[in-house]
Amino acid sequence: MSPKTIHSFAFVSALLCFALPTTASADEPLHEGFMVRAGTGTQGRHRLESSVDINLLPLPGGGRLNGTHIALSLGTDNAFDSVGLDRAYVALLRWPHMRLLGVKRNLDEGLPLGVELGGLSMPLALVGKKESRNWIIAHIGFDGNFNWYRERFTAVEDAMGLGLSLHARLDEQVDIFERLSLRAWQKACYSAIFGLFGDTPGLGVRQQVMLHGALGLYLDITREPLYRLIPRTDPVTGEVTYRKSVNQGPRWRWMIVNASGHWQPLGYVTGRDKLLFLTTGIERRF
Amino acid sequence: MSTCKLIALTLLFALAAIPGVASAQAPSRAGNLTASTQPLPHKDGGPITKIETPSESEPGEDRWSELVDEFNAREQTILDTLSDARLSKAQRIALLDRLDLDRLDFCQDFETMDSLGTTLFISTAVPTWKALWYTSKENEQGNRPLFIPELITLVEHCNYSRGSLYRAAFLLEYMYWNRMIDRTGMEVADALKYRDHFYELEFLEIARDKIAWARGLDHSPPRTPGNFFEAPEMSLAFFLKLFGNVTTSFPPRRRRAYMAMIETINLRKGSQLMFGHDIAKILEHPEDLELMSRYYTYLIKVEQQRKLQGIEHGGWHTLVKMAGGDRARAVRVITLLASLRGWVLEELSDALIVKNKLTPEMLRAFYSGANTYFIMHRINERSARNGDDPYTLRYHFFHPPNFESTDWKAYHWYANAHLGCRLAQKGMDRRSATLATRRLAQAYEALTLNLAIPTKRAMGEEPRARAIIEGWEDVDMNAAGGNYGWKICN
Numbered sequence: 093m094s095p096k097t098i099h100s101f102a103f104v105s106a107l108l109c110f111a112l113p114t115t116a117s118a119d120e121p122l123h124e125g126f127m128v129r130a131g132t133g134t135q136g137r138h139r140l141e142s143s144v145d146i147n148l149l150p151l152p153g154g155g156r157l158n159g160t161h162i163a164l165s166l167g168t169d170n171a172f173d174s175v176g177l178d179r180a181y182v183a184l185l186r187w188p189h190m191r192l193l194g195v196k197r198n199l200d201e202g203l204p205l206g207v208e209l210g211g212l213s214m215p216l217a218l219v220g221k222k223e224s225r226n227w228i229i230a231h232i233g234f235d236g237n238f239n240w241y242r243e244r245f246t247a248v249e250d251a252m253g254l255g256l257s258l259h260a261r262l263d264e265q266v267d268i269f270e271r272l273s274l275r276a277w278q279k280a281c282y283s284a285i286f287g288l289f290g291d292t293p294g295l296g297v298r299q300q301v302m303l304h305g306a307l308g309l310y311l312d313i314t315r316e317p318l319y320r321l322i323p324r325t326d327p328v329t330g331e332v333t334y335r336k337s338v339n340q341g342p343r344w345r346w347m348i349v350n351a352s353g354h355w356q357p358l359g360y361v362t363g364r365d366k367l368l369f370l371t372t373g374i375e376r377r378f
Numbered sequence: 379m380s381t382c383k384l385i386a387l388t389l390l391f392a393l394a395a396i397p398g399v400a401s402a403q404a405p406s407r408a409g410n411l412t413a414s415t416q417p418l419p420h421k422d423g424g425p426i427t428k429i430e431t432p433s434e435s436e437p438g439e440d441r442w443s444e445l446v447d448e449f450n451a452r453e454q455t456i457l458d459t460l461s462d463a464r465l466s467k468a469q470r471i472a473l474l475d476r477l478d479l480d481r482l483d484f485c486q487d488f489e490t491m492d493s494l495g496t497t498l499f500i501s502t503a504v505p506t507w508k509a510l511w512y513t514s515k516e517n518e519q520g521n522r523p524l525f526i527p528e529l530i531t532l533v534e535h536c537n538y539s540r541g542s543l544y545r546a547a548f549l550l551e552y553m554y555w556n557r558m559i560d561r562t563g564m565e566v567a568d569a570l571k572y573r574d575h576f577y578e579l580e581f582l583e584i585a586r587d588k589i590a591w592a593r594g595l596d597h598s599p600p601r602t603p604g605n606f607f608e609a610p611e612m613s614l615a616f617f618l619k620l621f622g623n624v625t626t627s628f629p630p631r632r633r634r635a636y637m638a639m640i641e642t643i644n645l646r647k648g649s650q651l652m653f654g655h656d657i658a659k660i661l662e663h664p665e666d667l668e669l670m671s672r673y674y675t676y677l678i679k680v681e682q683q684r685k686l687q688g689i690e691h692g693g694w695h696t697l698v699k700m701a702g703g704d705r706a707r708a709v710r711v712i713t714l715l716a717s718l719r720g721w722v723l724e725e726l727s728d729a730l731i732v733k734n735k736l737t738p739e740m741l742r743a744f745y746s747g748a749n750t751y752f753i754m755h756r757i758n759e760r761s762a763r764n765g766d767d768p769y770t771l772r773y774h775f776f777h778p779p780n781f782e783s784t785d786w787k788a789y790h791w792y793a794n795a796h797l798g799c800r801l802a803q804k805g806m807d808r809r810s811a812t813l814a815t816r817r818l819a820q821a822y823e824a825l826t827l828n829l830a831i832p833t834k835r836a837m838g839e840e841p842r843a844r845a846i847i848e849g850w851e852d853v854d855m856n857a858a859g860g861n862y863g864w865k866i867c868n
Contacts, residue, residue, distance in 0.1 A: 121842070123843075147835070159832070187831055188842050188843075214824065215827075217850035217851075220843075221769060222847055223557070223769030224769055227843055316520065320560075322560045322565075325565060327760055330684070335768065336769050340558075340840040378839075378840040
């Protein structure tokens with residue numbers, strides 16, 4: 093490796109470590125579209141959640157890029173006396189491989205405000221064929237953000253710092269019946285947070301391991317068939333046979349039930365180290 | 379740092395580099411493109427200007443004239459075919475009334491194009507696609523059988539301008555890439571024929587432009603810079619090397635193989651062509667150029683005779699036989715000359731004309747290569763066998779015995795077989811050579827997946843999971859090609 097290359101690589105790495113630290117907590121980045129759901133969690137909050145992906149960023153020469161993501165979650169307790177924005181996530185770009193510039197709020201993790209600087213990940217298709225709706229896809233990546241933690245929102249202590257996370261994630265989709273599918277994801281995330289913590293003088297470092305996951309049952313209620321038949325003439329016999337292909341457009345689905353949660357087996361940050369959340373809702377997504 | 383992260387780093391910087399690459403090409407391409415692609419001046423002599431044979435015969439003129447006659451005849455055949463498939467007069471009038479043609483800008487040439495066509499597609503083709511697709515009448519099966527006739531009408535309306543031909547072809551091509559061209563109500567290979575007619579009309583026009591220029595009948599500037607032979611390395615190569623330096627750094631022989639591969643790919647600034655050194659070299663072998671032309675003639679015959687399509691690995695066997703049993707040569711000719719979207723025809727011809735070295739035989743080979751790339755798709759689709767599950771096809775026709783794939787992209791296999799071969803010739807071991815092709819494929823797929831997301835989304839296709847799955851199938855295809863190429867040249 094030449095000195096020039098080493099220098100370039102070091103520069104690029106330093107730049108990325110500084111500029112590309114993220115969440116990896118956005119759920120279902122492999123599904124794009126609109127969703128609304130409601131449910132309740134073990135922390136005693138009831139929530140109405142919604143997310144949408146829009147085409148926002150202009151392209152040179154015309155047209156717009158898809159992938160701008162907005163997710164909001166309004167929460168309340170049983171007595172409706174503490175209604176508020178429990179979770180929010182707005183990302184300028186949220187693609188499977190890349191996220192760029194986001195703002196987030198997640199009171200389940202003691203985080204009233206965070207800035208997502210960016211994230212990159214590498215997908216690996218473990219199981220799946222182009223024309224099938226059953227697949228397992230893994231992602232390995234890193235992301236970075238700058239977060240403010242507050243004790244009154246279940247954080248262990250007041251803190252602010254730059255977080256660098258490494259994550260591994262699995263996404264699965266399986267058709268149980270033709271229109272009933274099971275969707276799940278699991279993610280393990282290691283974070284190192286560099287910053288100011290509580291009353292401790294000077295800069296400090298904290299570490300955390302967080303496991304996230306979700307499991308949902310989805311019923312396709314779109315009128316258009318799930319598959320179509322593609323004719324082809326056999327070159328030997330001249331017989332016309334048919335292959336199946338997925339009709340891929342955005343589809344309406346009833347999210348019969350979706351269970352999501354997190355568990356913090358190691359480390360710092362949130363006092364709410366276990367959480368389970370059950371929802372039901374509807375979506376129009378790819 | 380892990381391989382995965384390095385791929386991601388490369389992706390980010392490659393993404394950043396792409397606009398630079400595209401804009402670097404823009405000044406030379408844009409100006410010339412616009413000048414040479416105005417609606418053509420003919421009124422009643424057929425849609426594309428014919429080149430007249432000069433009155434005084436010069437050396438080589440007969441061969442050029444023969445080629446022009448051949449191209450003119452071919453053009454007429456295609457126009458007749460398109461004419462047979464077009465809408466009725468009343469439907470044409472209704473279509474043109476329905477569409478806001480000024481807004482669609484369908485006839486005009488494009489100004490910039492990145493090598494993946496993404497920017498071009500989003501900005502210049504999607505509006506037309508949406509306007510046509512969503513207003514075209516849907517039948518009971520959910521297909522739109524009028525879509526292709528409507529495209530033909532638009533191209534006719536634009537007087538077969540290059541911009542309209544390219545857009546029409548590219549729309550169908552993008553539908554093919556996204557496995558939705560069957561929604562036109564035709565079998566895949568039949569619909570592809572229209573894509574290929576549009577492209578071929580464009581190639582015919584390009585080829586005749588070159589002839590006019592080579593014969594001194596046209597003094598307009600070339601469409602491409604014409605400096606292919608002297609062009610420096612493309613800046614993107616820096617990131618590919620950076621990527622390889624880390625992902626294949628140990629043991630050192632792996633890095634050597636990867637770097638040798640990048641050197642073989644030889645990306646050049648301002649050019650879409652890969653394998654610059656090898657392309658320059660193949661020009662010294664007229665027998666290779668002749669092989670390309672003969673093979674194209676054979677493929678036309680295959681398409682006309684269904685029994686030939688039924689022969690397992692028939693395209694491969696014939697290619698190797700025509701290449702005198704030399705499999706490396708067979709792979710080399712297809713890789714270097716049957717280039718995506720006629721880049722060889724476009725760019726290499728210009729560079730050769732500048733040097734006063736373009737011959738009719740070269741031009742015929744470049745033209746054959748441009749069309750071979752596309753006809754291979756059609757024959758691949760026609761000859762494929764049904765797979766074991768209800769979804770897949772098994773593509774075998776252009777692959778050697780004992781190899782078949784559910785991935786239709788035979789050109790990936792050929793390009794990597796050529797790379798594997800060249801790495802074997804440079805003394806690299808098989809594992810290192812195959813790994814190098816796999817690593818490059820991963821970087822390429824990571825880059826193209828992201829670039830494909832917005833275009834897939836724009837056409838209502840699933841933009842995420844399927845692109846990842848397809849990308850990994852392509853990686854396997856590339857590595858299989860690299861492995862095979864190494865074996866035949868070791």
